Amino acid sequence: MSQSVDSDVSGGSAVRTFIQTHRAAFLDDLAEWLRIPSVSAQPDHADDVRRSADWLAARLKETGFPTVEVWETPGAPAVFAEWPSGDPQAPTVLVYGHHDVQPAAREDGWHTEPFEPVVRGNRLYARGAADDKGQVFFHTLGVRAHLAATGRSTPAVNLKLLIEGEEESGSPHFRALIEECGERIAADAVIVSDTGMWAEDTPTVCTGMRGLADCEIELRGPDQDIHSGSFGGAVPNPATAAARLVAALHDEHARVAVPGFYEGVSELTDRERELFAELPFDEESWLRTAKSHATHGEAGHTTLERIWARPTAEVNGIGGGYQGPGGKTIVPSSAFLKLSFRLVAGQDPDRVEEAVRTWVADQLPNGISHTITFGAATRPCLTPLDHPALQSVVRAMGKAFEQPILFTREGGSGPAADLQDVLDAPVLFLGISVPSDGWHAPNEKVEIDLLLKGVETTAYLWGDLAEHWRDAH
Amino acid sequence: MSQSVDSDVSGGSAVRTFIQTHRAAFLDDLAEWLRIPSVSAQPDHADDVRRSADWLAARLKETGFPTVEVWETPGAPAVFAEWPSGDPQAPTVLVYGHHDVQPAAREDGWHTEPFEPVVRGNRLYARGAADDKGQVFFHTLGVRAHLAATGRSTPAVNLKLLIEGEEESGSPHFRALIEECGERIAADAVIVSDTGMWAEDTPTVCTGMRGLADCEIELRGPDQDIHSGSFGGAVPNPATAAARLVAALHDEHARVAVPGFYEGVSELTDRERELFAELPFDEESWLRTAKSHATHGEAGHTTLERIWARPTAEVNGIGGGYQGPGGKTIVPSSAFLKLSFRLVAGQDPDRVEEAVRTWVADQLPNGISHTITFGAATRPCLTPLDHPALQSVVRAMGKAFEQPILFTREGGSGPAADLQDVLDAPVLFLGISVPSDGWHAPNEKVEIDLLLKGVETTAYLWGDLAEHWRDAH
Structure with missing residues (x-):
């Protein structure tokens, strides 16, 4: 040596x-x-x-x-x-x-x-x-x-x-x-x-x-799939309820609309934003890596800020009703959502879970019951x-x-x-x-x-x- | 004889x-x-x-x-x-x-x-x-x-x-x-x-x-499922796009929000409404038959009017992303919707199809492509x-x-x-x-x-x- x-x-x-x-x-x-x-x-x-x-x-x-x-x-x-x-x-x-x-x-x-x-x-x-x-x-x-x-x-x-x-x-x-x-x-x-x-x-x-909280939401409407001709348009549809939950997850600025979600979020300092901006970011090449065809995200933030420093809500899976080929004229009995939330410093996964639980319960229409299950969170x-x-x-x-x-x-x-x-x-x-x-x-x-x-x-x-x-x- | x-x-x-x-x-x-x-x-x-x-x-x-x-x-x-x-x-x-x-x-x-x-x-x-x-x-x-x-x-x-x-x-x-x-x-x-x-x-x-028009919409985002930690919050998610389409299908009065959808609809006459109202309708018993837990539908109409005389849009099936047990932190590559529309006298299935096609194309965000396929309509x-x-x-x-x-x-x-x-x-x-x-x-x-x-x-x-x-x- x-x-x-x-x-x-x-x-x-x-x-x-x-x-x-x-x-x-x-x-x-x-x-x-x-x-x-x-x-x-x-x-x-x-x-x-x-x-x-x-x-x-x-x-x-x-x-x-x-x-x-x-x-x-x-x-x-x-x-x-x-x-x-x-x-x-x-x-x-x-x-x-x-x-x-x-x-x-x-x-x-x-x-x-x-x-x-x-x-x-x-x-x-x-x-x-x-x-x-x-x-x-x-x-x-x-x-x-x-x-x-x-x-x-x-x-x-x-x-x-x-x-x-x-x-x-x-x-x-x-x-x-x-x-x-x-x-x-x-x-x-x-x-x-x-x-x-x-x-x-x-x-x-x-x-x-970023941290991670994820949940699965099961939504239940009629006790079984029912005929959309006989009942459609007159009873709540759990697939529609699931979709409306997802649509309500973000506001028109693509910010997460769950009340309390941003509580405690450690905002980027001007210096951090400047330093991120100094990185030679090429959107075309980033999109190729993402295999995506457009960027989309929280207003007022760059792509790098969105993926690194902003909390998000994402639909990882959605399902409900008829899944086979062709159509089937039913009002489905149930639907599910798999959502995940990326968290940033200052957010407490337990409080995010509580905020999401409250929000989901508040959003659902009469006649739609639900169960929400959270996985183990990562801070x-x-x-x-x-x-x-x-x-x-x-x-x-x-x-x-x-x-x-x-x-x-x-x-x-x-x-x-x-x-x-x-x-x-x-x-x-x-x-x-x-x-x-x-x-x-x-x-x-x-x-x-x-x-x-x-x-x-x-x-x-x-x-x-x-x-x-x-x-x- | x-x-x-x-x-x-x-x-x-x-x-x-x-x-x-x-x-x-x-x-x-x-x-x-x-x-x-x-x-x-x-x-x-x-x-x-x-x-x-x-x-x-x-x-x-x-x-x-x-x-x-x-x-x-x-x-x-x-x-x-x-x-x-x-x-x-x-x-x-x-x-x-x-x-x-x-x-x-x-x-x-x-x-x-x-x-x-x-x-x-x-x-x-x-x-x-x-x-x-x-x-x-x-x-x-x-x-x-x-x-x-x-x-x-x-x-x-x-x-x-x-x-x-x-x-x-x-x-x-x-x-x-x-x-x-x-x-x-x-x-x-x-x-x-x-x-x-x-x-x-x-x-x-x-x-x-009622008549019937139905369609299947396939929505495509990233070319494959991508990591929601690396890309989530910065690219459009086709499951979210599908959900937002569904949420936008109805306005706050539960009326179908597709422009032109109600064109030509033959409205109930006062006499018909009176005669419907004479039927001994019992909501509790109707809900038992529907196996549903609440009524829900177009504002200003009774349940019988909703199922018999009003056109509707219904989600028969929705899917996208991870469908297995537990969670998976992805932005899904694709999602689908199976929608059906009940039509009433005066509506032309071909015009409804055209209206829905135009509306869907207008609703989707940048980066989400789609295919929409209609089945054979019933007048x-x-x-x-x-x-x-x-x-x-x-x-x-x-x-x-x-x-x-x-x-x-x-x-x-x-x-x-x-x-x-x-x-x-x-x-x-x-x-x-x-x-x-x-x-x-x-x-x-x-x-x-x-x-x-x-x-x-x-x-x-x-x-x-x-x-x-x-x-x-």
């Missing part, structure tokens, strides 16, 4: 030298991990998921983490590692990622074997190269570069890693796992390395994810632009990329919110993947130079965090 | 005497017909449907019709019979009915064998007793009573019967049949004996049926209260029932409109069935005294029609 120490406190050139020296071995090691088809969704790969956990545990030991454990769950195992700073003032950081991957088969359209990594130019092709093994693995070389460049024998922060094995299966046991682990995973900040950047030439940091998470830990990430990334860092958010919802919620700690997203990496698609790849920028970012991050955390607290 | 002639021109007491004399034989004959399980919907009963046609043809011959023919169709055969008046001034009347029946099996809840007629008190139980064999068969004894009471050897009108064999299967070949028959079935008026009255103690004449039919043929039916029925005759309409749609349309003749509904007769249900029955009132009505009708037709023309 190189011990050269740079004069620069965060060790810029030393870090780069270290990374260049270990580049080949790092990529070889990653390739070895990528050969393990740790597909959590396929039961016949259960052993591979376990092998993947064991492989990572061994590699984290080798990296220098004094504590490395494979944690069992009722499903696939997670890997936990801990490397105390030794400094009683040091903040504690928990890195989240996952070692399981999406299914992949050559016949899905892969040009090479998905579990036989291939390097072509700057690209490493394999299932999991970007999502998420590559982005987990850059932390191993990153912490070594941090130590090498600073001459430390322990990281500047108390470094913890929690790498789950079921993310691609919906993290069914993750919430229970982190609730049980309690103090073991306590942290002052969470770094999630399972996202990406705007584009290869536009490095960005994601500052939050939104957001770290403000001026949060000191976010500032550290931006500085570390800016130093690695030698470019200004812009900001994104994630419109989807995920286990990051569980970490924010259970640990009561800010969540920071550090990812170097780009949209062309093909997550969940054939020919997944990672850009090697970006992967090494990830290594470099973490090599700078721990020192910066430790230094500025002290200043801020 | 009794030849007694009453002093009364229409032969009141002679008719009754004749009917009483032939009552037992009439019921025995009807029972013989009812034993033939002429279920048109079930291919293994095809021979029975043919047997039923042959049986009826033989019986009509026996009744005295000089011309009786079994007419082939690509499906089940119809029976045609003709008995000229001999009087060159006599109007021509075509009686419509059907000899096929709904499926029936003991295990559906019948207390007796459905095709083994049983008389209990005033009731004759069997599949087809009311719908429609009983109501076709009363014409045979009716014309004989007419001749007996008036001393005529031929009916006072040119009497034609067309009894189809596929009504319970949706009359798939009926329109083509009557278009091909041309002059053979030409008539000045059509008597449809395939409906009922308000109640046993409230004899009524139905004056019209509405209506005979005004002051039509001389209707007045004849009312007088004949009033004489048979010795009660004032009130008026109903039929909310459904049927082949009667095809007859009105092809023959360009008024359609009159003469039926004696009551709601408790159990059409299409187990334990179908007919009230024997009402069946004989049907016989008696037709015995008076032909003379009255011939007499007043001359006056009116």
Whole structure:
């Protein structure tokens, strides 16, 4: 291991030298991990998921983490590692990622074997190269570069890693796992390395994810389907009632019309809007990605604001009455709606649920009864632009990329919110993947130079965090 | 055959005497017909449907019709019979009915064998007793009573019967049949004996049926289901578009909001509204029949007006997006609507179709494409209260029932409109069935005294029609 120490406190050139020296071995090691088809969704790969956990545990030991454990769950195992700073003032950081991957088969359209990594130019092709093994693995070389460049024998922060094995299966046991682990995973900040950047030439940091509340509404009218000739036009129709509910969900400005829905919503600051607007957004290309033929959404907001920073109500499914070919002249007996609500920081899923329940009950006409069932909600998470830990990430990334860092958010919802919620700690997203990496698609790849920028970012991050955390607290 | 002639021109007491004399034989004959399980919907009963046609043809011959023919169709055969008046001034009347029946099996809840007629008190139980064999068969004894009471050897009108064999299967070949028959079935008026009255103690004449136009609308948004976290709130959702179409179908007065939809609608006269209001309508009992929990419909109209005399738009089916258990966070790629429109006299199905097409195209947001497909329409039919043929039916029925005759309409749609349309003749509904007769249900029955009132009505009708037709023309 190189011990050269740079004069620069965060060790810029030393870090780069270290990374260049270990580049080949790092990529070889990653390739070895990528050969393990740790597909959590396929039961016949259960052993591979376990092998993947064991492989990572061994590699984290080798990296220098004094504590490395494979944690069992009722499903696939997670890997936990801990490397105390030794400094009683040091903040504690928990890195989240996952070692399981999406299914992949050559016949899905892969040009090479998905579990036989291939390097072509700057690209490493394999299932999991970007999502998420590559982005987990850059932390191993990153912490070594941090130590090498600073001459430390322990990281500047108390470094913890929690790498789950079921993310691609919906993290069914993750919430229970982190609730049980309690103090073991306590942290002052969470770094999630399972996202990406705007584009290869536009490095960005994601500052939050939307939350999610979803419900199913069953509407009942006549006790059975009845003849539309004999009764139509004189009794309430539950399919019409369902449709009218959906139509009433949004006002003429495409804002959600449920009273109280926007209560507490953390509005975008002017600065955030300016920064979003600096991203090179091309509507045509976005529409191609969305496979959609027009944009449509809340008045007064751009497309990026709508998908990242505004709460929404969406119909995911609707049904009722005759579903077969041709027509059938009935007033249907029942109809259903499956609705989901994306939530943003400041919204409380419980209050949204209450608001929706009240609204639905108020909307329905006489003669239509209903049942409404909510699923488990996911909270939104957001770290403000001026949060000191976010500032550290931006500085570390800016130093690695030698470019200004812009900001994104994630419109989807995920286990990051569980970490924010259970640990009561800010969540920071550090990812170097780009949209062309093909997550969940054939020919997944990672850009090697970006992967090494990830290594470099973490090599700078721990020192910066430790230094500025002290200043801020 | 009794030849007694009453002093009364229409032969009141002679008719009754004749009917009483032939009552037992009439019921025995009807029972013989009812034993033939002429279920048109079930291919293994095809021979029975043919047997039923042959049986009826033989019986009509026996009744005295000089011309009786079994007419082939690509499906089940119809029976045609003709008995000229001999009087060159006599109007021509075509009686419509059907000899096929709904499926029936003991295990559906019948207390007796459905095709083994049983008389209990005033009731004759069997599949087809009311719908429609009983109501076709009363014409045979009716014309004989007419001749007996008036001393005529031929009916006072040119009497034609067309009894189809596929009504319970949706009359798939009926329109083509009557278009091909041309002059053979030409008539000045059509008597449809395939409906009922308000109640046993409230004899009524139905004056019209609603028409029907129906369509299926397919709405397309994104080219595939897309992630509601990544794209939701920023692209148009076809399920939302479908729902908004449905919600926009009616205004706040529950009137159909499609521009031009009400064009030409024949409004109820004050007299018709008064007469409808005289019917002993009980909302609680109507709701029980409708299996519905509230009434709802066009403002300013009663329930009976809504189902009989007002055009409607109804959602028969709606669907789109995720249909399985639980939730799925997508913006669906497509959605569909199955709509039907009941039409009333004065509305042109083609213009309604055009109005709906234009309206749908105007309503849809950018980014949602659609296809709209209309089925074959059924025209509405209506005979005004002051039509001389209707007045004849009312007088004949009033004489048979010795009660004032009130008026109903039929909310459904049927082949009667095809007859009105092809023959360009008024359609009159003469039926004696009551709601408790159990059409299409187990334990179908007919009230024997009402069946004989049907016989008696037709015995008076032909003379009255011939007499007043001359006056009116």
